[in-house]
Amino acid sequence: MAFLIILLVIIVIIAFKSIKIVKQAEVYIIERLGKYHKIADAGLTIIVPFIDHVRSVVSLKQQTMDIPPQGVITKDNVTITIDTVVFYKITDPAKAVYEIQSLKKGIEYLAITTIRDIVGKMDLDATFSSRDAINDQLRVILDEATDQWGCKVDRVEIKDITPPADIRDAMEKQMNAERNKRALILQAEGERQSAITIAEGQKEAAILQAEADREAKIRRAAGEADAIKKVAEAKAKEVEMIYAAMKKAEPDDKLVQLKSLEALEEVAKGDANKVFIPFEATSALSSLGAIKEMFKDDKTKK
Secondary structure (H helix, E strand, O other), X not given: OHHHHHHHHHHHHXXXXXXXXXXXXXXXXXXXXXXXXXXXXXXXXXXXXXXXXXXXXXXXXXXXXXXXXXXXXXXXXXXXXXXXXXXXXXXXHHHHHHOOOXXXXXXXXXXXXXXXXXXXXXXXXXXXXXXXXXXXXXXXXXHHHHHHHOEEEEEEEEEEEEOOHHHHHHHHHHHHHHHHHHHHHHHHHHHHHHHHHHHHHHHHHHHHHXXXXXXXXXXXXXXXXXXXXXXXXXXXXXXXXXXXXXXXHOOOHHHHHHXXXXXXXXXXXXXXXXXXXXXXXXXXXHHHHHHHHHHHHHHHHO
């Protein structure tokens, strides 16, 4: 009975040592007698107990690694602290295990030296404005260097760039000065635009007023001319009517002369400074002058 129990225990131990279940997105590096044997993929794997050995469990998922903040000196001799994170993925588990002692340490040291090399060639202002360029350069260099370790670097991101306190204060002052400068420029531009708009409005108003005055004068003059024309037409019609009536009545010369004088009197009452006397009225005027002279002579004799 004891022998059966011991045998059962040995069978359980052998089964435990022989049967391996590999999880999804993981692989086992199997060694046989201390030498690389195979890579066990996800699922059930049987190994020879006491001969085969699981050297390492390698994850095939994308992994992240925080690079400790590093002090880096820029081209203009300013020491800044850069915090970086690396995204990588193992493509060849055997190389990741056998080609380097510690893959994570290798990536970390390589990232630190590469960051110092890249940032050391740049000015302080360039480090803030060229994050994407630094990320791309880091990714390319790390990807090429880690390819022999069976690793692919997908992304490198700079999380933070921290300058010294005095530099940070100087930058804040510079930013405030630049912000105030932009505010003053915008205010001056606004006042200038407002003045231009007001001047243009006043100009347009003056032009419209002048056009309105001109139009009013033109219409006033046209109205006066039309009124004068209508008065002249009315006078002409009146003369024609008188002439027609006189012609119809067959007047003698004295009556014609008298009517001419009456018409001349009405014309003389107008605003014109020149009066045109009909030829027929001249004889009547001369007769009146002779009568006036006779009266003067008569008074003298008396």
